[in-house]
Amino acid sequence: xxxxxxxxxxxxxxxxxxxxxxxxxxxxxxxxxxxxxxxxxxxxxxxxxxxxxxxxxxxxxxxxxxxxxxxxxxxxxxxxxxxxxxxxxxxxxxxxxxxxxxxxxxxxxxxxxxxxxxxxxxxxxxxxxxxxxxxxxxxxxxxxxxxxxxxxxxxxxxxxxxxxxxxxxxxxxxxxxxxxxxxxxxxxxxxxxxxxxxxxxxxxxxxxxxxxxxxxxxxxxxxxxxxxxxxxxxxxxxxxxxxxxxxxxxxxxxxxxxxxxxxxxxxxxxxxxxxxxxxxxxxxxxxxxxxxxxxxxxxxxxxxxxxxxxxxxxxxxxxxxxxxxxxxxxxxxxxxxxxxxxxxxxxxxxxxxxxxxxxxxxxxxxxxxxxxxxxxxxxxxxxxxxxxxxxxxxxxxxxxxxxxxxxxxxxxxxxxxxxxxxxxxxxxxxxxxxxxxxxxxxxxxxxxxxxxxxxxxxxxxxxxxxxxxxxxxxxxxxxxxxxxxxxxxxxxxxxxxxxxxxxxxxxxxxxxxxxxxxxxxxxxxxxxxxxxxxxxxxxxxxxxxxxxxxxxxxxxxxxxxxxxxxxxxxxxxxxxxxxxxxxxxxxxxxxxxxxxxxxxxxxxxxxxxxxxxxxxxxxxxxxxxxxxxxxxxxxxxxxxxxxxxxxxxxxxxxxx
RNA sequence: GCCGAUGUGGCUCAGGGGUAGAGCACGCCCUUGGUAAGGGCGAGAUCGUGAGUUCGAUUCUCACCAUCGGCACCA
Numbered sequence: 001x002x003x004x005x006x007x008x009x010x011x012x013x014x015x016x017x018x019x020x021x022x023x024x025x026x027x028x029x030x031x032x033x034x035x036x037x038x039x040x041x042x043x044x045x046x047x048x049x050x051x052x053x054x055x056x057x058x059x060x061x062x063x064x065x066x067x068x069x070x071x072x073x074x075x076x077x078x079x080x081x082x083x084x085x086x087x088x089x090x091x092x093x094x095x096x097x098x099x100x101x102x103x104x105x106x107x108x109x110x111x112x113x114x115x116x117x118x119x120x121x122x123x124x125x126x127x128x129x130x131x132x133x134x135x136x137x138x139x140x141x142x143x144x145x146x147x148x149x150x151x152x153x154x155x156x157x158x159x160x161x162x163x164x165x166x167x168x169x170x171x172x173x174x175x176x177x178x179x180x181x182x183x184x185x186x187x188x189x190x191x192x193x194x195x196x197x198x199x200x201x202x203x204x205x206x207x208x209x210x211x212x213x214x215x216x217x218x219x220x221x222x223x224x225x226x227x228x229x230x231x232x233x234x235x236x237x238x239x240x241x242x243x244x245x246x247x248x249x250x251x252x253x254x255x256x257x258x259x260x261x262x263x264x265x266x267x268x269x270x271x272x273x274x275x276x277x278x279x280x281x282x283x284x285x286x287x288x289x290x291x292x293x294x295x296x297x298x299x300x301x302x303x304x305x306x307x308x309x310x311x312x313x314x315x316x317x318x319x320x321x322x323x324x325x326x327x328x329x330x331x332x333x334x335x336x337x338x339x340x341x342x343x344x345x346x347x348x349x350x351x352x353x354x355x356x357x358x359x360x361x362x363x364x365x366x367x368x369x370x371x372x373x374x375x376x377x378x379x380x381x382x383x384x385x386x387x388x389x390x391x392x393x394x395x396x397x398x399x400x401x402x403x404x405x406x407x408x409x410x411x412x413x414x415x416x417x418x419x420x421x422x423x424x425x426x427x428x429x430x431x432x433x434x435x436x437x438x439x440x441x442x443x444x445x446x447x448x449x450x451x452x453x454x455x456x457x458x459x460x461x462x463x464x465x466x467x468x469x470x471x472x473x474x475x476x477x478x479x480x481x482x483x484x485x486x487x488x489x490x491x492x493x494x495x496x497x498x499x500x501x502x503x504x505x506x507x508x509x510x511x512x513x514x515x516x517x518x519x520x521x522x523x524x525x526x527x528x529x530x531x532x533x534x535x536x537x538x539x540x541x542x543x544x545x546x547x548x549x550x551x552x553x554x555x556x557x558x559x560x561x562x563x564x565x566x567x568x569x570x571x572x573x574x575x576x577x578x579x580x581x582x583x584x585x586x587x588x589x590x591x592x593x594x595x596x597x598x599x600x601x602x603x604x605x606x607x608x609x610x611x612x613x614x615x616x617x618x619x620x621x622x623x624x625x626x627x628x629x630x631x632x633x634x635x636x637x638x639x640x641x642x643x644x645x646x647x648x649x650x651x652x653x654x655x656x
Numbered sequence: 657g658c659c660g661a662u663g664u665g666g667c668u669c670a671g672g673g674g675u676a677g678a679g680c681a682c683g684c685c686c687u688u689g690g691u692a693a694g695g696g697c698g699a700g701a702u703c704g705u706g707a708g709u710u711c712g713a714u715u716c717u718c719a720c721c722a723u724c725g726g727c728a729c730c731a
Contacts, residue, residue: 107726118661204726206661216659247724251667260704260722278690314731320707355695370657370729371722379730464731483730552688579687587692591713601690613691 007060019054023190026051026063037067038074038194039187048074049189051204066194067226072497076106076597078138079128079198079224084108085180086127087220093118096182097159097208097217103479104234105223111159116203116218124220125200135193136177137367140186144254148172148183150158159208173461197231198224202463242639246530247376253535253592255526255543256377260583264374264381265525270280271543274572275526278541279361279519282639283386284410290407292358292388297340299364303330309339310496320369337361338490338515340499341389350501354398356392364386377527379483385521391499392516397441397489400514401448401470404487408472408518409454412485417532420484422454423471425462432465441489442468466492471522477531485522536615539632540639546632547594551601558605562598564623569633590615595643596632612645620645626630 003015014028022040026033026117039048041053041062049426050069080099087110099108110116116124143151145164152160157311159653160183164172175184177192189195201221210215225231242248255272258265268276287294303321311319313334321332334340341359350357364384373379383411392400409514412420422443427438445468449456463469467489473481490513519525539545546566550559559575566573571594571635574606576585582599589597597613603622606613610628611621635644 115660202725203660207658207729210728212658216727218659221726258723263722311731318729318731367730372657372659372727373729374723466731478725549691551690554688579685579689582691583689584693585691590692592730597691599691603690611691617691619691 002056006055007058009060009062013381019056021054022049022051022061022063025055025061029063032599033063033065036067036071036194037063038066038071038078039064041070046600048187050140051190052204066189066196072224072226073101073186074189075195075226076101076224077184078192079195080106081110081138081175081182081184081188081193082131082195082198083200083220083222084182085108085131085177086124087112087116088180089121089131090123090127093156094244095157095159098163105201105221108217109208109217109219111208111215111217116220118203121200121203121220125198125222126224128200131177132192132195132198134178135191135406138188138190140177140188141174141176141181142171143174144171145169148174184366185226195224196226197228198222199231199235211436232433236489239360243584244477244531244534245376246378246527247476249530249535250527253508253543255530256373258575262382263371264369264378265383271556271573272526274543275537276522277543279522279525280384280386280412283518285409286407287360290358290403292360292589293569294360295341295344297337297344297361297363298334300331301339305339305343306332307348308496309342309493311335311339318369320366320368331495333366333482334363334474335365335367336515337363337365337385337387338389338493338513339497342493342499342513345391346387346499350391351501352393352501352510354388355501356396358388358390360386360388362529371530375563377523377530378476378480380521380523383521383523385517386519387515387517387583390439390516391494391511392500392514393509394440394512397444397512397514398448398451399446401444401487402452403515404516405452405454405470407454408485411518414639414641415529416538417474417529419474419532421481422449422456423455423462424449425459425464425469425471427463427468428461428465430465433467437491441491445470445489464488466490474528474532476528481526482524482635484525485516485518486520487514490515505634537595537637538641539595539643540637542566542593542595543592543593544595545572545573545636546572547589548573548587548600549589550575550577550599551582551599553577553579553603555600555605557654559600562600562610565625566629567627571629571632571636586613598628614643614645616643616646618646 003017004019006016006020008014011311014025023037026037037051039051041048041064042059044060061563064074066075084096084099088096089110093113095111097111099106110449136161145167149161149164152164163185172183173186173187174181175186201223204219204221204577205216206219207216223234225234253271254269255275256266256268259267273472284294303312315335319335323330324331339618341361345357362384363384369379369381374381377489390400412418426442469486469488471483472485473483475481480593489504492512494510499511501511548559548563550556556577563573563575578585593615595615599611599613606620609622609624611619612623614629623650631644
C-alpha cells in the first residue's frame, strides 16, 4: 500500500495513506498547531501556500502559524476579505476591487455609491469583529474564468470581472466565507475566527489601477495581528514614531519653518542653518579627497538653455518661469544644475586627459512640485543638493560608479546611517540609445556594486530614458521611503549640448555625463537624519553644543570666562544665566537634546573645573576645564557620533 | 493635481450664532535655589483669507490658500 511521506523541519517524517493537506499534517502533529496553522511552505520555498493544498510524497513541509512573521501575511490577507465583507454588509452598492497586504497591514479599495466617511471606520471595525465572532470557515473553490466573470458581472462587480478577464487564465480560485465570496489567489486562514485583532486605520483616495486617468476609489487602510497585545504594541510604536517626525522635532528645536507665502520652501533658522552648513562643509572636505571641483552657477537662465538641455520639453510643468525686461525675455529658474554645468564644461577645450572632470555645485534649485506632493523637508520646492556632474568617457563608467559608492559609504558610515537600500533602475521601454550602449551602462553599474560587495535590487524599466541609475533609499519615521543618494548615467545631455573632448586618437568624442549626489537633497537629508537620530544630533551637527548653567549668580564671572574659552576653541556655546533653578534649566536643555550641560556652582569655581551632564542623564562631575575642552574639541573636530564622555566613569557624587 | 481631514495668542489644544479660554513660552516682582517644571502679578488673538446667509459670524454656506493622511507625480 503506497503511503505519502512528508518531511518536517526537524527531519522527522510523517506518513499518510492519502495525500494530506497542510492542515491535515498540522492536525496529525497536535491540536494546538492545527489551531494556529494558516498555511505552509514546501520544499524550501519562501512562498506560503494555502493550508488546503494537498501535498505530494516526499514534500518537505514547514507549517506556518498565525503568530509567525510569515503567518501574519496570511492573517492580514484574510482580514482584508473580512473588511470587504463587513463593508458590503454595512453599505449598499459598494463595489470591491483589490485588497493586498502591505507593510504593517493591508488595505482594500472600494468604489462605494456614497462616500465612506471617517465615522464609518469604527462601524467597519465593529462589523469586522462581528464577522470574526461568527468564525466562518473559509472555503476555497475553483471556478472556470468564464463562470467567474459572469457571476461577478451579474452582481455588478465590474472591477472583479475586469480583473479576471485581464488574468487570461482558464480558471480562478474563489474564497467563500459564509455567503460572501471574493476572487483570490489565497492563501487564507481556516476561518474568520483565526483573526484575533484588527484595527481600521484610515481612509484615502486611490486611483483604480494606480492610474490618474481612472476613477478614484476609496482606500481603507487597516491592520491585523495575532492577538490584541501585538496590536497594542504596534499602535504604541506608531505613537513613538510620530514623536520623531522631523516636522515636530524641527519645531521643538527651532530648526526650520514654513510660511504660507512660500509653500514647500523651508526657512532654516540660525540653528537649522548650522546643521545645513556643517553637512555641506563635511562634503566639501571630502570633495578634496575624491577630486571634485566646486563651482557656482547662475540661478536664472534664458529659456534657450532649457530648450537646448531638453528640460523645456520634458520638465516645463515643474519649472518656475518669469519674463524680464522691455522685451519680456523668458527666463527659467534652474530646477537642476546640469545645464549650467554643461555650459561651463563647454567653455573650454577638453582633452581625454582632463577626464573624469567632476564638477560639484550646492546651487539652490527650484522645482514646482505638485501641491499634494509636498511633505515637510522630505519633498520641497526649494532645495540644494550636494550635486555634481561627472564628465567622463564610456570606459570610465565603472570606476566612477565605484568611486561614487565608496564616497557614499564613507559619508553614510560617518553619519551612522546604515539602513539603506540600493536600487539599480534599468532601461525603460521608451528610451534613447542602442541596446549595446545600455548593456554596457547597466553592466558598469552592477559590476561596480558587485565589486564593492554592495547588495542591491534591480528595478527593471525604472531608469530614465537617457540612462540607468543607482538610487539609495532610506525610510522615514512613518516608514515612507525616500531617495537620497543617486548616480545616473546620461548619454542625452552631452549630445544636446554638443559636448566633446579630444581623444588620444586626436578626434572629437562625446563624453558621458553622470548626475550624482551623496546626501541627495540637503533638505530631505536633514529631514531623514532628524528622524534617524530622533533629534539627538552628534556634537558636530548640534546647533548648540553646550549650555553653561550657573547655580547662583556668584558664578557669573566664572561662567562668562568659561564661555569665552569654549568659543575660542570653536565650540557653539550658550550661557543660561536666567534667574531659574538648576532643575528648570536642565529640564529645558534636556528637552532640546543638548549634548553638554555644564553646571557651575561654588565647588566648580573653587576647583577650576566643570561638572558635566550628558543628555543621556549621565553625570561626570568636577572635570578640570582644560580636560573637558580637549576632549570635546576632539569629539567635534573628528565628527564623533557619540559623546566622548558616554559610559565614562560618572561615579563622583555631589559633595556639599 | 485628485480624494478626505484640519486651520483658534509664539507653541500644544479647549470652546462655540451675541466680537474668546487653558497650559507652556514671554515680561515684571519675590525667591540665590546643586541635576527634568519654586511662587505671585501681567501683557499677548480683528479665531487662515475672501464672499454669502443673518439684526449679529470666529462659530453656518461657498470659494480660495496652507497643512496633514493617502493616491498620482518625483524628466
